[in-house]
Amino acid sequence: MKFVAVSSCPTGIAHTYMAAEALEQAARAAGHEITVETQGAGGAKAVSASIIADADAVIFAADIGVRDRERFDGKPVVTVSVKHAISSAPDVITQAERAAREAGASVAAAQGAAGGAGEGAAEDSGGSGTAGLSGASESSGASESSGASGAPEPSGSSPATKVTSGAGVGTRIRQWLMTGVSYMIPFVAAGGILIALSFMIGDYEIVETELSSVVEDFNPLSSTSWAALFYHVGSSAFGFLVPILAGFIAFAIADRPGLAPGIVGGALAMSVEAGFLGGIAAGFIGGFLALWISRIPVGKALRGVMPVVVTPLLATAVTGLIMLVLLGGPLSAAADGLEEWLNGLTGANLILLGALLGLMMAFDMGGPVNKVAYTFATTGLAGAATAADSTNLTIMAAVMAAGMTPPLGLALATVVRKRLFTPAERENGRAAWLLGASFITEGAIPFAAADPLRVIPSLMVGSAATGSLVMGIGNTLRAPHGGIWVTGLIGQPVLYVLAIAAGAAVTAACVIVLKSLRRAPDEASPATPATTATASAPATTTGSATASA
């Protein structure tokens, strides 16, 4: 293969050249050709356009921005820190091989499948790429890429602007989403596992514990204290899911000026209960606002304060307006309407009701539709004063089961067809077993946010299957949450588990089929859809910036 690389570092006298040498040696050892442009203090001798055109993949080993990066638009890109290139050059070359093969595969897929494909995927060589992570040295260790198949996604945001000329819309959107998802995953894993632990060692009523009781009366010998601690810490971590997702989507779009509007927009999406889909919208809105504002030509006097003051200020204010007024109001009205409609369904066929609740639970996982279904069930549970009122208990059982299915189904899919998932997703899949078993539906969000058009329908089908099965079997549940940790409160637990397993299998099958349809048939070994995973862990710089939601 032929690769092009750019190396750069803050001083431009040492690491730049060490990385270039290391990459050249590693490429040669692996039998590839590589041309490295060293953007050091001595000035760079630019690689020629024809070399770039011939390259199968591009490597950015850069701790500062890559100069004239648009020359490489449309090529599959692997981005690593300059130090990582020095210490692990062979790995970086392997990543580049993968990115190149994957790009080739998706071109083939796009050409082969053409039909319903979106405008983007076809000629842009699909591939991976790093969405806007170049700006800051602290972020450069994380290399994003994607490849999770490109379709036009719903986002409501404007399509390609001038800078996106190189890559198609679908590819770009996918890269932006993947960037957000990759930064969100640690929060899902940490928060989800802590909450699951709290159910494991406490009981389901642990959620009633006040935070103040942890602060004031923590007893290291009491399992309840620990459970309450884990629950509150886990919940706090979950509070960041949507803000981080939104923030880093916006970051990918607009670089650092996008971070504030994105994170704040995500937090507001939480406040108006718009869920992660609202967060994705916030990320795109905040990111594009920041991008547009930062492009407005301004005088020299203002230029210095644009990225740190003016752009974030204006973009954040407008994102807030959109999230609260334009989105929040209608959303809340729609949720109310949905709730009323659902309540009006009393007496409907129970199996259909189960399917409907399943669809709703899986649609937005913590978003407005999910909340309506969940509230419908818990309200019924509260009303079910007597054990005789078993329909309400069955509805509760169906809703919990339908909420457990999505993470379990996806975890299953990552095991059955590893290649369809990025390494980050496969890691997340491991946590998803526990999260699903604990009725923490959020475990599925990273998958859904990265590839909503394929994942969400699959989840809905699987959860609908589980929901209707539970209604048909007539399982009952006397707790509003807890997953397998409240097995003692479930009627006919064995059948209940079978219903969940069946739905999870349906979800896994749907996801695998939908994701496979978009892939080249001959892609056999390469092309795990990512070159992710590298040097440093993501998100070292973000924590403090987030508003509490």
Place this chain on the structure above:
Amino acid sequence: MSELITPEFVDLDLDAEDKHAATRRLAELLVAGGRVTDLDGFLADVRAREEQMSTGLPGGIGIPHAKSMHVVTPTLAFGRSPAGVDFGADDGPARLVFLIAAPDGGDSEHLQILAALARRLVSQEFTEALLSAPDAATVAGIVMREVVPS
């Protein structure tokens, strides 16, 4: 053009408690040799660079460096530390410390020699030769022989 390194810029028994002390020891050699005009000014520049990202590299190497207005001509000071000095590499302390001093706004001929040096630093043969060199003159000889601008 003056030599990139001479035996007087080599310390084969670099004994320093941390990377700042190690850098200072080597920088003092550069000041004594007339390659750096202001010790503290130069050290501040090196430190600023070091704080952006530590310069420790796998294999026991530390490469503190800076472009600084206090540097007269591109020079390498080399220290070998039997005990090791922590430069922030993942795999442990650095036994070889390369202090690279570059003049601010140096012309490209100057910078090319440093680029060539940097490229040699990833060569294991190069670092192993330096690790086993018996004396300062040998070290300077190895560097001068191996580092040839392309």
